[in-house]
Amino acid sequence: MTATKWEAVIGLECHVQLATETKAFSASASIYGAPPNSCTDPTVLGLPGALPVVNRRQIELALTLGLATGSTLRRRSRFSRKHYFYPDLPKGYQISQFDEPLCEHGTVEFVVDGVPRSVRLTRIHLEEDAGKNLHRAKRSLVDLNRAGVPLVEIVSEPELRSAEEAGEYMRTLRQLVRWLGISDGNMEEGSLRCDANVSLRPVGATTLGTKAELKNINSFKFVERAIEHEIARQTAILDAGGRVVQESRLWDADAGTSHAMRSKEEAHDYRYLPDPDLPPLVIDEEWIDRARAALPELPTARRQRLVAEYGLTVADARVLTEERALADWFEAAARAHGDGKRVSNWVQSELLRELNRDARTIDACPIRPEALAALLRLIDDGTISGKIAKEVFTKMYASGDAPGVIVEREGLVQVTDTSAIETAARAAIDANPKQAEQYRAGKTQMIGFFVGQVMKATGGKANPAAVNEVLARLLGA
Numbered sequence: 298m299t300a301t302k303w304e305a306v307i308g309l310e311c312h313v314q315l316a317t318e319t320k321a322f323s324a325s326a327s328i329y330g331a332p333p334n335s336c337t338d339p340t341v342l343g344l345p346g347a348l349p350v351v352n353r354r355q356i357e358l359a360l361t362l363g364l365a366t367g368s369t370l371r372r373r374s375r376f377s378r379k380h381y382f383y384p385d386l387p388k389g390y391q392i393s394q395f396d397e398p399l400c401e402h403g404t405v406e407f408v409v410d411g412v413p414r415s416v417r418l419t420r421i422h423l424e425e426d427a428g429k430n431l432h433r434a435k436r437s438l439v440d441l442n443r444a445g446v447p448l449v450e451i452v453s454e455p456e457l458r459s460a461e462e463a464g465e466y467m468r469t470l471r472q473l474v475r476w477l478g479i480s481d482g483n484m485e486e487g488s489l490r491c492d493a494n495v496s497l498r499p500v501g502a503t504t505l506g507t508k509a510e511l512k513n514i515n516s517f518k519f520v521e522r523a524i525e526h527e528i529a530r531q532t533a534i535l536d537a538g539g540r541v542v543q544e545s546r547l548w549d550a551d552a553g554t555s556h557a558m559r560s561k562e563e564a565h566d567y568r569y570l571p572d573p574d575l576p577p578l579v580i581d582e583e584w585i586d587r588a589r590a591a592l593p594e595l596p597t598a599r600r601q602r603l604v605a606e607y608g609l610t611v612a613d614a615r616v617l618t619e620e621r622a623l624a625d626w627f628e629a630a631a632r633a634h635g636d637g638k639r640v641s642n643w644v645q646s647e648l649l650r651e652l653n654r655d656a657r658t659i660d661a662c663p664i665r666p667e668a669l670a671a672l673l674r675l676i677d678d679g680t681i682s683g684k685i686a687k688e689v690f691t692k693m694y695a696s697g698d699a700p701g702v703i704v705e706r707e708g709l710v711q712v713t714d715t716s717a718i719e720t721a722a723r724a725a726i727d728a729n730p731k732q733a734e735q736y737r738a739g740k741t742q743m744i745g746f747f748v749g750q751v752m753k754a755t756g757g758k759a760n761p762a763a764v765n766e767v768l769a770r771l772l773g774a
């Protein structure tokens with residue numbers, strides 16, 4: 298008997314917190330990290346008589362995502378009540394969209410190991426977040442600050458095939474929502490989290506196997522590990538002739554394993570029904586047109602343009618489009634200087650190194666794009682060497698000063714004046730007669746020693762080409 302080979306089938310449900318100032322259905326502030334229960338109001342608390350009012354901003358943000366993923370936008374969608382009992386849900390139901398979601402049939406494109414992949418989205422719908430239960434040693438507490446925060450839930454078709462693909466898909470989603478400015482995508486703060494649905498089927502099969510759902514994963518590393526672990530778990534069950542049970546499982550990152558939460562039999566019956574407090578959500582064409590007009594150039598298009606316009610490699614363009622603000626910074630510098638490839642090299646080596654060192658984002662960068670262009674021009678016109686320029690760059694980053702100011706203040710102007718170089722060269726030769734003798738006896742690589750001496754004497758500011766030329770002349774004599 299040959300062992301069955303299994304194929305993994307994965308579908309992700311990702312929750313993204315929308316970057317609104319107030320909650321989905323009330324004017325309560327939405328501030329992460331505020332004192333417990335300070336971001337609440339009668340609607341959030343579910344007090345009798347309090348009525349929800351749709352926050353317009355969340356609709357705009359969801360429309361932006363819908364357009365960016367090429368989704369079909371439902372002109373008339375509906376909010377429903379999803380009922381369950383939990384202390385962090387004071388109303389006893391969550392307002393969500395059920396049978397009439399705002400967006401359907403979008404796609405997300407990404408690259409795995411250099412191969413382009415595309416995954417279809419079943420739907421993107423709006424819903425409100427629940428609060429948080431905090432379990433302490435002897436008591437449990439409820440913080441309702443997160444209750445009523447607007448979310449979009451992005452549901453993918455079961456088209457992912459490996460843990461790595463799922464991780465890349467999620468990274469792409471995070472980049473996209475940040476790029477669009479609709480969410481900070483902060484996974485530590487729970488702004489982006491997902492449920493991963495995993496099943497196996499024999500390779501070549503076309504029907505789906507029974508899935509298990511891994512709940513509430515909030516890091517790329519965990520999504521990959523949890524899925525790998527789940528694939529291994531189901532493989533062991535199926536190889537032993539068993540059956541996978543349809544259930545929700547909780548990933549325990551510390552233990553590196555998952556455990557069952559509830560099976561299909563215990564699954565909630567949410568008793569969805571249209572929320573009678575909220576009218577149908579009607580989106581007119583003008584609103585869609587406005588959202589479309591405000592859409593930024595998307596990451597994939599931007600990457601392609603950077604390659605075409607500035608002669609960058611695809612890898613360069615990937616790094617520079619990690620964040621929209623970084624791409625903007627790069628383009629401003631590239632336009633100010635003219636040589637995009639060189640600017641790209643400086644951004645990727647010098648700038649990103651400095652930013653990474655003190656964990657700053659490009660928005661907090663002390664160097665203006667024009668200042669990098671000015672620095673490169675100082676190299677172009679021979680005022681400073683490339684080596685000195687790197688020093689100047691570090692000082693620009695530390696002080697925010699313009700490169701010209703630093704070069705002047707610190708006397709870093711390159712010495713091209715041959716008489717000064719000649720004086721230093723003569724001194725070096727006179728002080729090192731043995732080395733000069735060796736050079737003259739045919740050991741011409743000794744010139745490197747003298748170049749080093751002259752550079753030391755001139756504080757690294759001598760033009761290397763001029764130094765070489767002068768030394769060769771004097772030593773040859």
Ligand code: ADP
Nearest residue numbers: 306307308309453454455494495496505506508
């Ligand atoms: P549920 O009703 O259990 O939430 P859905 O059919 O709504 O299930 O799908 C939820 C998510 O699970 C979607 O992302 C979908 O792609 C994925 N999914 C559905 N069936 C499977 C399966 N057999 N294997 C893997 N993923 C699946």
Ligand code: MG
Nearest residue numbers: 310492494510
């Ligand atoms: Mg589900």
